[in-house]
Amino acid sequence: MAGVYISWPFCAQKCTFCNFASGVQTRDLEVLYALALTAEIAAHEWAWNPETVYLGGGTPSSMRGETLASVLMGIPGSPWREATIEAAPGTITPEKIAEWKAAGINRVSLGVQSFVKSELARTGRRHDAGTVEREIGLLREFGISNINIDLIAGLPGQNEAAWRESLAWIKRLQPPHVSVYMFEVDEDSRLGQEILNGGVRYGAADMPDDAAIACFYEIAVDELARLGIARYEISNFASAGFESQHNMKYWTREPYVGFGADAHSFDGARRWQNIETARQYTARFHAGESLRANCEDAVPQEEKFFVGLRLMNGIELDESDWVRFGPALDRLFDLGMIEKCGGRVRLTARGVMVSNEVFEEFIAA
Ligand code: SF4
Numbered sequence: 001m002a003g004v005y006i007s008w009p010f011c012a013q014k015c016t017f018c019n020f021a022s023g024v025q026t027r028d029l030e031v032l033y034a035l036a037l038t039a040e041i042a043a044h045e046w047a048w049n050p051e052t053v054y055l056g057g058g059t060p061s062s063m064r065g066e067t068l069a070s071v072l073m074g075i076p077g078s079p080w081r082e083a084t085i086e087a088a089p090g091t092i093t094p095e096k097i098a099e100w101k102a103a104g105i106n107r108v109s110l111g112v113q114s115f116v117k118s119e120l121a122r123t124g125r126r127h128d129a130g131t132v133e134r135e136i137g138l139l140r141e142f143g144i145s146n147i148n149i150d151l152i153a154g155l156p157g158q159n160e161a162a163w164r165e166s167l168a169w170i171k172r173l174q175p176p177h178v179s180v181y182m183f184e185v186d187e188d189s190r191l192g193q194e195i196l197n198g199g200v201r202y203g204a205a206d207m208p209d210d211a212a213i214a215c216f217y218e219i220a221v222d223e224l225a226r227l228g229i230a231r232y233e234i235s236n237f238a239s240a241g242f243e244s245q246h247n248m249k250y251w252t253r254e255p256y257v258g259f260g261a262d263a264h265s266f267d268g269a270r271r272w273q274n275i276e277t278a279r280q281y282t283a284r285f286h287a288g289e290s291l292r293a294n295c296e297d298a299v300p301q302e303e304k305f306f307v308g309l310r311l312m313n314g315i316e317l318d319e320s321d322w323v324r325f326g327p328a329l330d331r332l333f334d335l336g337m338i339e340k341c342g343g344r345v346r347l348t349a350r351g352v353m354v355s356n357e358v359f360e361e362f363i364a365a
Pocket of ligand 1: 012013014015019020057058088
């Protein structure tokens, strides 16, 4: 069953670590973008009814209620099995939750990133731990208990004690899903630029090193497991039954269609991506031009490895995989990066830590 992704690339601030094509934009652009997005959805010819919807960005929790309703109205298949909205803590009110529920939202993903005041202050985030606790209480009060919390391991100034403080908040709040991202230097973020080119404004001089970030990640794996929140994908952890149904489609290569700036789509045979920024997307739409930035054939056998191996239960290999990737597989088994488990092959704990290098073996082979 297929999924739908909707991009809302508007934010109240630009976080220092963020490398997405999102940020603070004018209200005029937001209005024109909403028109383009609604029209793109209306023009889509549905070959299937989606079972999951995911509103990401950006900060879709900042969407006006009527905009959200008109966007979701164009998606068939309601009520969806899972419909997620990404939310910035500090923006959730009873009125908003009521609007979300009326539009079909049943899961909320909170971009918390950290519960530590000093870390949050340096990223440009405006919330604190108390805000998150209050808003999770509100969501539960209004019947939304399927909640994810995003955390970043490796923020400027982070040390083990601070990282454990964030994990202690997870224990206190008991969300059924947690995503843990290890910070990666990227020239598209202001912090990444500062790390690469020097400067002191965003905390580049105060970054934990790679070994410390790996250690924070391992601590999270252990602590979350103790809470019954098990790792099922490299960056994703869930209580039984709360794995993200939408995101699973990416890793099991089921089809999905994306709408809005920078949205990706996959129809089982081809992958394509919309033009990256809200400004370009809106301009192209209103000029009657194509919204696509690129389109290419999928490479199923390679993708089976570099997408499927992200899942902790791994993948099943067939004869053709051994014919194509035999030497790479033997090398990775010998290095202790992958292992057999039942009839499947999966990353080892060591392989998870260098997963990008493992995946390269299947891109280059
Ligand atoms: S991290 Fe999220 S809220 Fe911050 S700028 Fe990026 S998309 Fe916006």
